[in-house]
Amino acid sequence: MKTLLIAEGRQGKLLDSSYELLAFSNRLGAEAAMFLVGDEASLPQFDGRLYLADAAAVGEYNPDAHKTLILEIVKRENPDFIVFLHSAYGWDLAPRLAAALKLAQVSEIVDLVDGGYELSCCNAKMRRTVLPKTSPVVVTIQSGAFGAAKPAGAKPQVEKLEGTGLPSRVEFVGYETAQKQGLDLTRADVIVSAGRGIGKKENLPIIAGLAKALGGELGATRPIVDAGWLDHSHQVGTTGQIVHPKLYVACGISGSIQHVAGMKQSDFIVAINKDKDAPIGTIADIFVVADVLQFVPVLTSRLEK
Numbered sequence: 001m002k003t004l005l006i007a008e009g010r011q012g013k014l015l016d017s018s019y020e021l022l023a024f025s026n027r028l029g030a031e032a033a034m035f036l037v038g039d040e041a042s043l044p045q046f047d048g049r050l051y052l053a054d055a056a057a058v059g060e061y062n063p064d065a066h067k068t069l070i071l072e073i074v075k076r077e078n079p080d081f082i083v084f085l086h087s088a089y090g091w092d093l094a095p096r097l098a099a100a101l102k103l104a105q106v107s108e109i110v111d112l113v114d115g116g117y118e119l120s121c122c123n124a125k126m127r128r129t130v131l132p133k134t135s136p137v138v139v140t141i142q143s144g145a146f147g148a149a150k151p152a153g154a155k156p157q158v159e160k161l162e163g164t165g166l167p168s169r170v171e172f173v174g175y176e177t178a179q180k181q182g183l184d185l186t187r188a189d190v191i192v193s194a195g196r197g198i199g200k201k202e203n204l205p206i207i208a209g210l211a212k213a214l215g216g217e218l219g220a221t222r223p224i225v226d227a228g229w230l231d232h233s234h235q236v237g238t239t240g241q242i243v244h245p246k247l248y249v250a251c252g253i254s255g256s257i258q259h260v261a262g263m264k265q266s267d268f269i270v271a272i273n274k275d276k277d278a279p280i281g282t283i284a285d286i287f288v289v290a291d292v293l294q295f296v297p298v299l300t301s302r303l304e305k
């Protein structure tokens with residue numbers, strides 16, 4: 001079995017997500033080849049073939065030109081899977097490729113089961129299993145779902161691709177840094193986050209009180225933000241901020257993939273949940289099985305003393 005992994009670079013630097021693609025490939029037990037539009041100075045460490053196109057020549061974000069290059073590599077490698085991360089780059093490029101090759105595309109895979117692919121549905125409250133009707137298949141994987149392979153220390157066998165003058169209907173103009181409004185959680189050493197388990201908006205001060213007692217910031221899951229209880233600058237996760245504080249306290253949070261992908265790099269994780277089987281327990285360093293509305297006020301008052 002063979003995978004073609006579509007790695008990503010940003011402004012000359014390889015993105016760590018390349019190792020998530022490798023983890024997925026390892027999980028399949030497949031042999032991997034990789035494609036990257038990037039820079040020779042920032043290559044992935046893996047033992048395999050890397051097709052490298054120079055970002056300066058091709059344009060770092062030019063899906064039309066990148067598709068043309070990948071189509072050539074597909075002919076040479078004949079992979080069973082063409083694998084993207086479910087990122088802005090992946091969800092733009094993957095369907096173009098699937099359409100050009102007339103292949104099935106399976107998007108946002110969170111797990112592999114019995115030869116099929118598990119995808120989130122119903123706002124990630126449920127999962128469904130799908131089987132593609134074509135082989136090869138184009139897939140995108142959910143960030144954080146398969147972990148990251150350890151950089152192997154090995155150098156890939158690089159095959160440089162000629163990428164100048166490729167026909168394209170789009171022009172890459174440049175990146176614009178989004179203006180950060182409100183809270184910058186990425187700089188916080190301590191984050192205490194509220195999840196749906198807090199029950200109602202009126203209970204938010206209980207969680208904010210613990211954040212204050214620990215000298216930290218208040219984070220939240222998406223349902224809290226969607227309900228309008230806090231603004232989006234508090235949201236942690238794939239569609240919020242990716243944080244790595246020294247201490248992360250998850251209060252009434254189940255531990256969905258989309259939330260965990262945003263906080264799993266925290267140095268130390270404390271989770272408080274009344275369900276002993278909540279998935280957050282599997283990544284917590286300390287898992288307190290308790291009612292958050294009873295436990296947190298006691299903890300806060302002890303800390304204040």
Ligand SMILES: Cc1cc2nc3c(=O)[nH]c(=O)nc-3n(C[C@H](O)[C@H](O)[C@H](O)COP(=O)(O)OP(=O)(O)OC[C@H]3O[C@@H](n4cnc5c(N)ncnc54)[C@H](O)[C@@H]3O)c2cc1C
Nearest residue numbers: 124195196197221222237238239240252253254259274292
């Ligand atoms: C495309 C997409 C992007 C997404 N992006 C994000 C994102 O960036 N960030 C994010 O957070 N989510 C995101 N989500 C939503 C995500 O899938 C989950 O729905 C969400 O993270 C769940 O939030 P939660 O843990 O607060 O709620 P729930 O999953 O409802 O969990 C609540 C938890 O609280 C516990 N609980 C209930 N009462 C108590 C109590 N009294 N004491 C203690 N525990 C209690 C329950 O046991 C449960 O485990 C995204 C979803 C999609 C589809």
